[in-house]
Amino acid sequence: MPRRSDAKNKMIKTALLLFREKGYHGVGLAEILEQSGAPKGSFYHHFPGGKQELALAVLDAANRFMLRLIDNAFENAGTVEAAVDAVIDDIVELAASEKFSLGCPVTSFSVELTREDGEIRKRADTVLRGWVQRMVEQLEPFSPDQDELKRYTEVFRAVLTTIEGGWIVSQIQKSAEPLLIAKQVFRSMDKLQ
Amino acid sequence: MPRRSDAKNKMIKTALLLFREKGYHGVGLAEILEQSGAPKGSFYHHFPGGKQELALAVLDAANRFMLRLIDNAFENAGTVEAAVDAVIDDIVELAASEKFSLGCPVTSFSVELTREDGEIRKRADTVLRGWVQRMVEQLEPFSPDQDELKRYTEVFRAVLTTIEGGWIVSQIQKSAEPLLIAKQVFRSMDKLQ
DNA sequence: TTTATTCTAGGGTGATCACCATAGAATAAC
């Protein structure tokens, strides 16, 4: 059963950009369909669960993108510091190319749905934890001992948190500086102890 | 010209809570009016500029709240570390009491309006800078030299950024831990250098 | 070519969206 249409992917890609800019509730299905060029009548064929199912698909696409970004950064770096710097630099480059108008591909719209204890929040939680875990996994070939890995887990958690905050503040201030703070955070936590 | 009605304040308080939970676009005026108990017909009397003017008023109220939180924390603390800890603890207590469903009073909804270069984004920018500035001002009576103040400005910026990220991740993970990371960030940046 | 499946065209649902206009009620200043 091969795919005969790329309408679904076009909708997901477009929704990702729009959600990151205006949030989940800030984007209507009409805008997504129009901007993606996808046929209007096919939305509920591809997403029987409606807008929420689309958001879940968007979350998965965003997750794949960020995991690729992490893998790429760690594989092309010789040290942990260089890898973390690369992750942050890549994000800064992305954010700057988007004129600091688009937020984190995951938190920017999932955060609006944190009361209702629904699928979107849970998956966003899993995704965020996965990023930390992936960074730790990328560190294992460098074979630090288990205690060191545990310590880096904490450090990566802090870096990720700072990146999330930096991404938002970058949107507000239209500047790369807040995102770059995550580098300082890593350095100070890495050198210390 | 004394105020004969508290409808305006009730609308602002209610809108602050709803915006923090579901974002700017996630809340309708009808819900705000209903939940605040404010008379329906008086909205555009108090806010001729409509929903955007309400959002600006909400921003100012949120700013006053956070400035009070900062002042209170610094005035009741003997050291910088204790003051920063108090700020974070207060925020954690607030977020926990709200079951981690409500975001930062400023960024949670301003972030949806960062493309259109409007008043809301600009004021949110000013407000965030004001928090850092206020923390530095609260440090001056302890009379560190000018270089030290400049260094603490950087540290406070990092702490604030981590708090912002921690607040969001706390919403996603329904846990206080991400917010508490800001303490580690301060400690490591403070001790180092 | 026939059959089965996947996808789309087109139209329409009630509900909610932000916003507005007007008249009158409530309270203040005089």
Place this chain on the structure above:
DNA sequence: GTTATTCTATGGTGATCACCCTAGAATAAA
């Protein structure tokens, strides 16, 4: 008490919201 101002009741605007339905087109499997 009269005037001026502040506030609210009411009902409405067109637009957009997410969602749904059916018939048929397009493509794959037989």
